[in-house]
Amino acid sequence: MPNLSIPLSQTKIIVPKRRDEILTRARLLELLNKLLDKRLILISAPAGYGKTSLLIDYANHAEMPLCWLSLDALDQDPQRFVAYLIAAIAHVFPKFGRQSTAALSNITSLEDDIERLIVTLVNEIYERVSEHFILVLDDYQFVNDTPAIRDFVNRFAQLVGENCHLILSSRKVVSLPDAILMIARDQVGGLGPLELAFEAEEIQALFEQNYHQHISAVTAEELVQQTEGWITGLQLSNPSMAKGISDRLRAARAAGVELFDYLSQEVLDQQPPEMRAFLLRTSLLDEFDADLCEAVLSPLTPDQPNDWKQMIASVRLNNLFVLPVGPNGKWLRYHHLFQDFLNVRIREEHPELVEPILLRLAQVHEQNGDLEKSYHAYQQLADINALADLVERAGTTLLYNDRLITLSNWLDYLPEELIRTRPVLLSLRGAVAVVKGKVQSGLSLLDQAEAAFQSTGDVT
Known part of the structure; x- marks a missing residue:
């Protein structure tokens, strides 16, 4: 795997372990196989429809190599997203990634350098990966609304060679600017809630496999109607719910019990x-x-x-x-x-x-050196001063490790009036501007930072 300055968690680029209770759904596996002649496969459905479980099961049946990336809110940072994308492919194809990593380290803005980076990435895949492979981006909804990432994935999907089969799995409808054009070219396939919803026979098989309970075809059809095939609606509790589940779900719905209330009463x-x-x-x-x-x-x-x-x-x-x-x-x-x-x-x-x-x-x-996860935790605290303290401590490290985009995004998140009261943040913003080629404004910010340091008596 290439040497990346961004700390990488192996948990995100390894296919999650298949749980015993996952039901192999032959009809969906067959459908996915048929869609592999497309350049892009979109799997979109609300939470709880079994998207990830299906893809984990598919990974265990796939006849070609499969690269996996589990996305989360931290991946809205474009530089982090691309680094993990490279790592996901390199995990399966170890000879891949050196050129793409070098290109990623040298860019100052994904928006400005997107074409150069994608061309390098696509060319390296062409040179280093000769066989057909699948690239899964799971939980894509976390980055779907990030413009720089949306544009990157949109362009990558069009330029990458035919040996790469890209699967985007999302709770939300995936919005790619050129999706309509790709659909018109018959380059896109997809699965939605209608396809992912459990059918009566699958519900029967699920209860047989996981709960050792036989339910009739009539009961299974009733469950289809009540849950609309939504798998989480069938698994809200432990296996004991299998007995009398129809009555319990009907009663819950009739009483207007919301999902969180049901999870509280039947699980927590x-x-x-x-x-x-x-x-x-x-x-x-x-x-x-x-x-x-x-x-x-x-x-x-x-x-x-x-x-x-x-x-x-x-x-x-x-x-x-x-x-x-x-x-x-x-x-x-x-x-x-x-x-x-x-x-x-x-x-x-x-x-x-x-x-x-x-x-x-x-x-x-x-x-532990995982600055992104630390930043995310501070964000959840909604303590802007603690967040600013972290940016001050981490800023130089990010600069030295070519994390310019990340540092720039972190600084942009902070209120301007706060930055102007902190000389370290001013100097970091000035350094970012200089590296981006905005020399005059960058030097002005550095002068402001120096003056602020002197006024506080800190000349280090």
């Missing part, structure tokens, strides 16, 4: 106090393993013995909406819907815990 409130506390606290960590739990959560509860490995094993055993990620599935993340629910509940029930956990999380990530 059924857990022992220790597990309940664990679920709420770890929902703020995004991805976690026992070591991260120890580093972040243990200092906040020093008087309580915590066996994090045992808690994680229990979460896995009880199938509490977790997805194994990374090598050997060592790390976990919650299903996005369940994490959203837990985030709401911890803020309602224990608002006093949110800030200490996020603050400790930000500190641990910074200590």
Whole structure:
């Protein structure tokens, strides 16, 4: 894999481990195979329709190499996004990535240098990857509305060779500027909620496989009508819900019970106090393993013995909406819907815990050198001064590691009046401007920073 200055998490570029409860859906696997003659495949459906599970299962059946990238909110940083895209391909094709990484390190603005970067990337794929392969970008909704990334993916999809089959999986309809043109050229295929919805036979197979329960064709059809084939509506609780599920779902709907209320009554409130506390606290960590739990959560509860490995094993055993990620599935993340629910509940029930956990999380990530994750945690705290402190501490490192786009975006996020009160931030903004070729404005900012340093007596 190429040497990238951006810290890369292996959990994002390895296909998540296939869980035993995933049902192999032959009709969808066959449909995906038929769509592989297209340049671009779009899979769009709301949360809980089994998009990721389908792609994980497909990865285990695919007859050609498959590169994987799980996206998250941090990937809205264009430089980080492209770095992970390169790493995802390089993970499967180790000879790939050196030229593209060098090109990424040398750009000052993705908007200005997009064509040069894409041409380098496409040419290196052509030179280094001779066989057909699949490139999956999962949870694409996180970057769908970022203009620089949207333009990059739009152009990449049109220029990359025919041996690359790009799959974008998203909760939202994917918006690419030239999608209509590509559709007219018969270069795009897709799956939506109608195709992803579970059919009666699949529901029967699901209950047989996971719950060892036989349900009749009539009951299965009824469940199709009640849930509209939405798989999460069939798996809101533990296997005991299989018995009488039809009545329970009907009663919940009739009573006007919302999804979060149902998750509360049938999942969270059924857990022992220790597990309940664990679920709420770890929902703020995004991805976690026992070591991260120890580093972040243990200092906040020093008087309580915590066996994090045992808690994680229990979460896995009880199938509490977790997805194994990374090598050997060592790390976990919650299903996005369940994490959203837990985030709401911890803020309602224990608002006093949110800030200490996020603050400790930000500190641990910074200590580990993962500046983006630290930045994201500080953003969630909504503490603009803490965020500015991080930018001051990390700014020089970002500059030295060719992270100009990231630093520029971080500075742009801060209020202008705050930057003008902080000489370090002024000097960083000036340095960014100079490197981008805006020498006059950059030197002016550096002069302002020097004057501010002198007025405070800090001439270092």
